[in-house]
Amino acid sequence: xxxxxLYAFLAFMAVMYFTPGPxxxxxxxxxxxxxxxxxxPHIVGIVIGFAFxxxxxxxxxxxxxxxxxxxxxxxxxxxxxxxxxxxxxxAFSGPAKPGEASGRGPMTFWGAAMFQWINAKGWVIVIGTxxxxxxxxxxxxxxxxxxxxxxxxxxxxxxxxALFGTALRPVLTSERLVRIFNILMAILLLAxxxxxxxxx
Numbered sequence: 001x002x003x004x005x006l007y008a009f010l011a012f013m014a015v016m017y018f019t020p021g022p023x024x025x026x027x028x029x030x031x032x033x034x035x036x037x038x039x040x041p042h043i044v045g046i047v048i049g050f051a052f053x054x055x056x057x058x059x060x061x062x063x064x065x066x067x068x069x070x071x072x073x074x075x076x077x078x079x080x081x082x083x084x085x086x087x088x089x090x091a092f093s094g095p096a097k098p099g100e101a102s103g104r105g106p107m108t109f110w111g112a113a114m115f116q117w118i119n120a121k122g123w124v125i126v127i128g129t130x131x132x133x134x135x136x137x138x139x140x141x142x143x144x145x146x147x148x149x150x151x152x153x154x155x156x157x158x159x160x161x162a163l164f165g166t167a168l169r170p171v172l173t174s175e176r177l178v179r180i181f182n183i184l185m186a187i188l189l190l191a192x193x194x195x196x197x198x199x200x
Contacts (some may be wrong), residue, residue, distance in 0.1 A: 006145075012128060013149055017157035021121040022083055022189055024161040026107065029090050029185040031165020032178060034106045039162045045112025047154040050125075051147050053116050057126050058143040078118050083189060091186035093179075 018024075023046050030039040107115070116122045129146055172178050 009129075009146065010149060010153070013125075013153045014157075016121075016125045016128070017153050018160070020188065022086075022119055023112075023115075023121070023158070025185050025189050026086065026090070027158055027161040028165040029093070029182055030106045031162040032168045032172060032181060033093050033165075035169065036162055036166040038106050039166075041109040042107040042112045043155075043158040043162055045107065045109040046116065046158050047151060048109075049113025049116040050122060050154055051150040052113070053122065054126055054129055054150050055143060055147045058130050058146065059140065075118050075123070076120060080120070082115070082118055087186040087189040090189065091183045093182050 027039060027042060027046075030042055129150075168181070172181055
């Protein structure tokens with residue numbers, strides 16, 4: 001991979017990962033509601049799940065979606081329905097109480113990893129990675145480089161967003177403020193569906 005192409009790809013991934021999207025909004029809310037430590041499985045699920053998705057699509061799984069376009073539509077609308085559900089869950093979430101063991105906790109590793117396959121913004125990143133950098137994607141070694149970059153940039157981005165949410169905990173001290181914040185996050189999560197339906 002040439003140095004100029006590497007820099008361009010790094011810039012693309014940084015913009016895609018750090019800008020608000022379903023993953024980042026959920027991490028922000030989870031960091032506030034459950035704290036950083038309990039959000040770690042969610043973080044790891046996003047990072048590993050998305051890197052695997054890039055590798056799988058880059059190494060040939062993408063041809064399945066080209067052969068069966070209906071699968072793209074199914075994933076898109078299943079993802080939209082799940083985001084509506086997650087928005088409702090976030091909107092009604094209050095702060096986790098010390099020692100709380102019952103009730104809904106933060107997203108699990110497997111839940112976060114599987115969510116990447118129905119995440120509309122995730123597919124935008126994957127398609128951009130594989131098509132806009134088609135010359136790169138022709139070689140397995142370069143797919144490995146792209147996957148590694150995804151792991152590195154994704155780790156930094158997800159940790160930053162979760163820490164940002166955690167840093168708000170001393171500020172948003174009352175249950176009412178946490179609920180208001182989570183409602184705002186739920187609205188932003190629903191707003192992230194706008195490109196999905198505009199593309200319909």
